[in-house]
Amino acid sequence: MxxxxxxxxxxxxxxxxxxxxxxxxxxxxxxxxxxxxxxxxxxxxxxxxxxxxxxxxxxxxxxxxxxxxxxxxxxxxxxxxxxxxxxxxxxxxxxxxxxxxxxxxxxxxxxxxxxxxxxxxxxxxxxxxxxxxxxxxxxxxxxxxxxxxxxxxxxxxxxxxxxxxxxxxxxxxxxxxxxxxxxxxxxxxxxxxxxxxxxxxxxxxxxxxxxxxxxxxxxxxxxxxxxxxxxxxxxxxxxxxxxxxxxxxxAVPNAKPTMLRMPSQIRGQVISVNNVAAVKAMPGVIDVVVVPPGGAIVPRQVGVAVMADTFGQAWDACRALDITWGDGTNKG
CATH class of the missing domain: 3.30.365.10 (Aldehyde oxidase/xanthine dehydrogenase, molybdopterin binding domain)
Structure with a gap:
């Protein structure tokens, strides 16, 4: 160069x-x-x-x-x-x-x-x-x-x-x-x-x-x-x-395994999570949270995060999420 x-x-x-x-x-x-x-x-x-x-x-x-x-x-x-x-x-x-x-x-x-x-x-x-x-x-x-x-x-x-x-x-x-x-x-x-x-x-x-x-x-x-x-x-x-x-x-104090589901489109939106209660009731699941957009320097993509006691439990719960996604700004 x-x-x-x-x-x-x-x-x-x-x-x-x-x-x-x-x-x-x-x-x-x-x-x-x-x-x-x-x-x-x-x-x-x-x-x-x-x-x-x-x-x-x-x-x-x-x-x-x-x-x-x-x-x-x-x-x-x-x-x-x-x-x-x-x-x-x-x-x-x-x-x-x-x-x-x-x-x-x-x-x-x-x-x-x-x-x-x-x-x-x-x-x-x-x-x-x-x-x-x-x-x-x-x-x-x-x-x-x-x-x-x-x-x-x-x-x-x-x-x-x-x-x-x-x-x-x-x-x-x-x-x-x-x-x-x-x-x-x-x-x-x-x-x-x-x-x-x-x-x-x-x-x-x-x-x-x-x-x-x-x-x-x-x-x-x-x-x-x-x-x-x-x-x-x-x-x-x-x-x-x-x-x-x-x-x-x-070893981060109080950290727990967390998995994230993200939209298939760039800057897609989370319209709703349709089975939050059911996923929260799954073994080991601590919480289900919608990650909002943001980021002052690098834009933060939206998604749905699942925290659980183990990675396996977080993985299973994340796969079980029923999410209604909205189109991203780049949809052609």
């Missing part, structure tokens, strides 16, 4: 409207109150020089939206204002954790983002933990998983975050040893001095969290040792052993 062309992104505000200034590179701020090194993607903090290299404007609307703009581009655009809330941290065990505001459902984004982190921080991929963050209303559109947008959203952000975390750890090690950060190297999450002294990221993270912001520059692609090379999935073993947690595995 060609790069979008058109209006500059500085025509947006914090809510995605006019007035918000953002460059192609999402830069960083530190979460200085964190007890360990924690990096938050943000805007307006220059971690690389010269700053002009990071100021290339990202277009808002292309000249030809058919050729240049798709749903993934719109997700990238509207996720950008809340990128400062995304966190990357280094624990005292040396593990690097990304709180990913996306759902890993088999497409491999957790591994792809983990590879970006491992590349920039010079840590084994096995020391990178990428998990789906808890839902946060303030993240808004930055929690949408779809449109092949996740890599496009994080590719300009995550390498800079990881490079900044690495720089901060190196700066603390150099301070402790009376050396220049440029004289140090990192191998598998261990900082090594020219004289052979070494320290793990885990042993440095608490002290490094107290340091001011150093400069940082992501690697040139010619230096890549992880990205572009074959690797296994971070979650492969958990998937095949049943340890990986999916949405259906979440």
């Amino acid at each position: 060609n790069d979008p062309r058109g209006l500059p992104m500085d025509a947006m505000d914090e809510s995605g409207g006019p007035g918000f200034s953002i460059g192609r590179r999402r830069l960083l701020t530190y979460a200085v109150s964190a007890p360990v090194v924690t990096i938050a993607a943000g805007f307006g903090v220059n971690l690389a020089t010269p700053s002009t290299a990071l100021a290339s404007p990202t277009p808002l609307i292309p000249a030809d939206s058919v050729d240049y703009y798709d749903v993934g581009d719109s997700i990238v655009q509207f996720a950008a204002p809340t990128m400062p809330l995304v966190k990357l941290s280094v624990g005292t065990d040396g593990k690097v954790t990304l709180e990913m505001p996306r759902l890993e459902n088999g497409q491999g984004i957790a591994t792809a983002l983990g590879m970006m982190i491992a590349e920039e921080m010079d840590v084994p991929l096995s020391d990178v933990i990428v998990h789906s963050a808890d839902a946060q209303p303030e993240l808004r559109y930055n929690q949408i998983t779809g449109g092949s947008s996740s890599i496009r959203c994080f590719d300009p952000v995550l390498p800079v975050m990881a490079a900044a975390a690495r720089a901060r750890l190196l700066a603390y090690a150099a301070q402790q040893w009376g050396l220049s950060p440029s004289s140090l190297r990192v191998e598998a999450g261990v900082v090594i001095a020219p004289d052979g002294r070494s320290a793990t990221y885990g042993s440095l993270t608490v002290g490094a969290a107290t340091l001011p912001l150093p400069s940082a520059q992501p690697k040139d692609p010619s230096q890549y040792k992880v990205i572009g090379h074959f690797t296994g999935r971070l979650d492969a073993r958990d998937i095949v052993t049943g340890r990986k947690k999916f949405t259906m595995d979440l």
Whole structure:
């Protein structure tokens, strides 16, 4: 796909409207109150020089939206204002954790983002933990998983975050040893001095969290040792052993199995449910509810929901519903 062309992104505000200034590179701020090194993607903090290299404007609307703009581009655009809330941290065990505001459902984004982190921080991929963050209303559109947008959203952000975390750890090690950060190297999450002294990221993270912001520059692609090379999935073993947690595995307090009957037509209507009492009297059924239309952003389709003690009971009751449907607005 060609790069979008058109209006500059500085025509947006914090809510995605006019007035918000953002460059192609999402830069960083530190979460200085964190007890360990924690990096938050943000805007307006220059971690690389010269700053002009990071100021290339990202277009808002292309000249030809058919050729240049798709749903993934719109997700990238509207996720950008809340990128400062995304966190990357280094624990005292040396593990690097990304709180990913996306759902890993088999497409491999957790591994792809983990590879970006491992590349920039010079840590084994096995020391990178990428998990789906808890839902946060303030993240808004930055929690949408779809449109092949996740890599496009994080590719300009995550390498800079990881490079900044690495720089901060190196700066603390150099301070402790009376050396220049440029004289140090990192191998598998261990900082090594020219004289052979070494320290793990885990042993440095608490002290490094107290340091001011150093400069940082992501690697040139010619230096890549992880990205572009074959690797296994971070979650492969958990998937095949049943340890990986999916949405259906979440233990939501007081939640009950619920099945939904929906109209066969787009935007069809529920005229009536003709046997509500009979269905409610079926074994295990807790309630039968008509789901009204609505939805401020994505239109909510109408339907009839049945809650029961088990999925089997909800399934049976849902199939037993006698519903009179009305035509949808798209009936031809």
